[in-house]
Amino acid sequence: MPIFTGQSREQLRRLYLQAWGKYRARLPLEPLEAQIAAVIAEHPEYASLLESSQALTADYSPEGGGANPFLHMSLHLALREQVATDRPPGIAHIHAALTQRLGDSHAAEHAMLEPLAEVLWQSQRSGAAPDEQRYLERLRGL
Secondary structure, X not given: OOOOXXXXXXXHHHHHHHHHHHHHOOOOOOHHHHHHHHHHHOOHHHHHHHOOHHHHOOOOOHHHOOOOHHXXXXXXXHHHHHHHHOOXXXXXXXXXXXXXXXXXXXXXXXXXXXXXXXXXXXXXXXXXXXXXXXXXXXXXXX
């Protein structure tokens, strides 16, 4: 069962805020909290949001034109899980090759975010499982 299934937007955002707060206070982190805090630490541009009262209620609609920091960070977490488990098969190799070419694992993830978001959007729109082959093709094209 996916970790985030059944949680509201506010509950998911609260998880990010709690992980960041514990990280900043140097408190022990659960494994998922450590993963979340690591992603946040790589995105200092989001730190002030996560320390503000608007974090739980801010809307990030496509019409508003602003990127959704929670979606962005969640995509990083999803990519890291895919790479760690090599699911879909071959993604770990693609990530390693991109990391070598771009010189940084985080930069490789950023390159991979758009294809992941696209395949998830198409899956949601069609009501079908994500098309792993199309996803891998897009990633290989990077």
